[in-house]
C-alpha cells in the first residue's frame with residue numbers, strides 16, 4: 358500500500374489528491390542487449406526496448422554487454438566529422454514504472470535521445486518522474502551514477518548529459534539509474550543520419566496560471582493543500598506559455614526517429630481510481646509515438662517531453678469536484694497539438710550541435726524575518742477567531758434557507774404578513790439574529806482557510822531555513838546548460854522556473870527558436886521571479902524556494918552570456 362506513504366512524503370504535498378491505494382503488480386521486463394551493429398545496419402531495429410525481456414543467462418548477458426559497450430564507445434569517440442556530415446540521432450525508451458507500488462494506469466518511461474556530430478555527443482533523457490534528486494523516488498546519487506557510467510562505458514563526457522524530469526508525480530522503480538543507462542545504450546545503438554526540423558505548436562486549452570493576484574496586493578495559489586481564497590478577493594491571474602517548442606529528427610527514409618517537445622505545465626492531474634500514472638505528458642508522448650509515423654513500416658518515433666517553466670502553471674480544472682479528474686484528455690489534447698505543430702515543420706540537413714554546461718553560484722534566501730512575520734500573522738488570525746452560537750449542523754441548513762428565500766427565509770410569506778398585521782416583528786428579529794450568527798460563523802471559516810494557507814507555507818519556509826542553517830553556506834551551485842541543436846537552442850535550470858522566467862528568456866534571446874527547460878540536471882525547488890519573491894509566505898512557489906531574489910538577474914545574465922556563445 359502506498360496511499361499512506363505518499364501522504365507522508367514532503368514532495369507529494371497534496372499537489373495531487375490521488376494517492377495510489379493498491380498493492381503490487383509484477384515488475385516489467387528489462388532491456389535486452391543485442392550485439393552491436395553499425396548504425397546503418399540497424400535502421401530496421403526497434404527504437405523501443407519497452408517490454409523486452411532478458412533471454413540470455415546472466416553470463417551471456419555480461420559478455421555481450423561488454424562487447425556491445427566497447428563498440429558503442431568506439432563509435433561515440435570517432436574521428437571529427439566534416440561540417441557537411443549529417444547529424445546522427447538514435448532514440449530508445451525503457452519502462453521505469455514501480456509496479457510494486459500498486460497498479461499502474463499507464464507506464465512511466467526513461468526516454469533517451471543520443472545526438473552526435475563529429476566529436477560532440479549530446480545525450481538527452483526525459484524521465485517521467487517528479488524530480489532528478491532531492492524529492493521523490495529518484496535519489497541524489499542518480500545523476501552522478503548515470504554520468505560516471507556513461508563516461509566509463511560509452512566515453513561520453515559527463516556534462517554532455519541533459520536529464521529532464523516531466524514533474525509528474527508517478528512512482529518509478531528503484532533501479533531507475535540502471536534502466537536510464539539501458540535506454541541511453543540502446544539509443545546509441547540506434548544512431549542513424551538524420552535531418553532536423555525546428556518549430557513550434559500552440560496549446561492554450563489545458564493549462565492555467567495558478568498564482569492569483571489578490572485585491573490586497575498579496576498573491577495566493579491554486580493547490581490541494583489548502584482552500585482557494587474567496588472569489589471576490591481575486592483581482593487578476595497571470596500568463597501561461599502556450600508554445601510547444603518542437604525539434605524533430607527524421608531518418609533518410611523520411612521516418613521520424615525522435616521528437617523533442619517542450620511545454621510548461623505541472624502534470625499533476627492524476628487519473629480516476631488514483632493509480633500510478635505518468636500523467637498528462639505520459640499520455641501526450643503516447644499520442645505522438647502512436648500516430649507520427651502512421652502508415653509507414655518500421656519502428657515508431659520516441660517522443661521526449663521536456664518540462665518547461667511550469668513552476669506556476671497548473672492543469673485547468675485542477676480543483677474540480679463535480680467530475681473525476683483525468684489527465685488523459687488533457688494529455689491527448691497536448692499530443693494532438695504537438696502533432697499538428699510537427700506537420701508544419703520541414704526537416705533539413707543541419708548538423709549543428711553545441712553543448713555548453715556551466716556552474717552558476719546563486720544566493721540562498723535567509724527567511725528568518727519572513728518567518729517571524731508569518732508567525733505574527735498566524736497569531737493574529739488565531740486571535741481573530743470569535744465564539745459563535747452556531748455549529749456546522751445548524752449553520753449549513755440556515756445558510757441554505759437564507760440564500761434560498763432572502764425575504765422570507767424562516768417560514769412561508771403569509772406567516773410574516775400575519776405578524777405584520779398584528780404589529781409584531783418576531784420573525785424579522787429572528788432573521789436578523791440568524792444572519793448575524795451566520796456571518797460570524799462564515800468569518801471564522803474564512804479565517805480558518807487563511808490559517809491553513811499561512812500555516813502550510815510557513816512550514817515550507819521553516820523547512821528551507823533549517824536546511825540553510827544545516828548547509829552552513831549562503832550560496833548554492835547549480836548546473837545551467839545551453840545547447841544548440843540545428844536551428845534550436847535550449848536552456849536548462851534545475852529548479853521549477855515560473856512561466857514569466859521562460860517567457861522573458863524567449864523574448865530577449867538573440868535566437869528565434871529558444872526553448873527553456875526547468876527541472877533539469879538536479880532539483881532546487883521553485884524558482885519564482887524576484888517580484889514574486891516579495892510575496893514569500895503567500896504562495897507555494899515563493900515559499901517552497903531556497904533562492905534569494907537576486908538569483909533571477911544572475912541566472913538571466915548567465916543565460917544571455919551562454920546564448921551569445923551558441
Ligand SMILES: [Zn+2]
Nearest residue numbers: 524623668853
Ligand atoms: Zn511543482
